[in-house]
Amino acid sequence: MSSTADYKTEFMRAAIHGGPLSFGSFTLKSGRQSPYFFNAGQFYRADLLEAISTAFGHTIAEADKAGVFLTEGADKDTSSAASFDVVFGPAYKGVPLATAAVSALARLDKARYGGIGYAFDRKEAKDHGExxxxxxxxxxxxxxxIVDDVISAGTAKREAVAKIRAAGGIVVAIVVALDRMETLPDAPTKESALGALRREFGLPILAILNLDNIIEGMKPFATADDLARTEAYRAQYKAED
Incomplete structure (x- = not known):
C-alpha cells in the first residue's frame, strides 16, 4: 500500500470509528437532509488529531512538491524550498487544523518545512496588547x-481570502478535509461550492477525502440502509464539476 493510501485510509478510519463522521439523518445549512455529517470539531482526541494532521500534512506536501501551489512568475524549482510560507486556518475550526498541519509538515520534512508558519484570524479585532x-x-x-474542514456554501473561504489579501498576503491554495461533491442549492448549473470557488478565484482547491471515498470506506461496516441512503444522496445531489 502506498503512503498516500496509508494516510487517507487512517484518516477515514479515524473519522468513522472515532466519531467525526456520523451516519443517520442530519439537516444541513442548505436545508437538505443528509445521510451523513462530518464534524472536524470532533477530532479533539490525541489519536484522532494525529490522523487528521498527518492527512493534511501529506496532502499539502504532495501538492507543494508537485508544483501545485506555484503562482505565475514564481520560481519553478520545487526541489528544495517550499512554495508557500504560511498555513492559515479560519476561526474557529480552522485554527487547530492550521497548527496541527504545520506540525505535521515539520515532522515530514523539517529541512523543507521547518520555517513554515501558521496564522488565524480573530472574530473580533483585539484593541489591547499586540x-x-x-x-x-x-x-x-x-x-x-488556507486549510479548513469542509466547503459548504464557500462563504467562510471567501471571507478568509479577502482578509488575507487585505493584509497583503497571497493566497495560493485552499485545502479542506472533505469535499461533499454536491451541487450548490438553487444554482443554475450542477456546480459544487468547491468548483465555484475554484472558478471564482482561479486557485487550486484540494480535498483529502470526498463523498466517493466515504461511500467506499463505509461499505465494510455500514448497514444496508445507511449505504443505500448515502448512495441515493450522491445520485441526487452530486455536482458535475
Missing amino acids: GGNFVGAPLAGKRVV
Whole structure:
C-alpha cells in the first residue's frame, strides 16, 4: 500500500470509528437532509488529531512538491524550498487544523518545512496588547495556504481570502478535509461550492477525502440502509464539476 493510501485510509478510519463522521439523518445549512455529517470539531482526541494532521500534512506536501501551489512568475524549482510560507486556518475550526498541519509538515520534512508558519484570524479585532485581526505569522508578502474542514456554501473561504489579501498576503491554495461533491442549492448549473470557488478565484482547491471515498470506506461496516441512503444522496445531489 502506498503512503498516500496509508494516510487517507487512517484518516477515514479515524473519522468513522472515532466519531467525526456520523451516519443517520442530519439537516444541513442548505436545508437538505443528509445521510451523513462530518464534524472536524470532533477530532479533539490525541489519536484522532494525529490522523487528521498527518492527512493534511501529506496532502499539502504532495501538492507543494508537485508544483501545485506555484503562482505565475514564481520560481519553478520545487526541489528544495517550499512554495508557500504560511498555513492559515479560519476561526474557529480552522485554527487547530492550521497548527496541527504545520506540525505535521515539520515532522515530514523539517529541512523543507521547518520555517513554515501558521496564522488565524480573530472574530473580533483585539484593541489591547499586540492588537490586530490575526494571530501567528505575518501575512504581508507571504504565500498562504488556507486549510479548513469542509466547503459548504464557500462563504467562510471567501471571507478568509479577502482578509488575507487585505493584509497583503497571497493566497495560493485552499485545502479542506472533505469535499461533499454536491451541487450548490438553487444554482443554475450542477456546480459544487468547491468548483465555484475554484472558478471564482482561479486557485487550486484540494480535498483529502470526498463523498466517493466515504461511500467506499463505509461499505465494510455500514448497514444496508445507511449505504443505500448515502448512495441515493450522491445520485441526487452530486455536482458535475
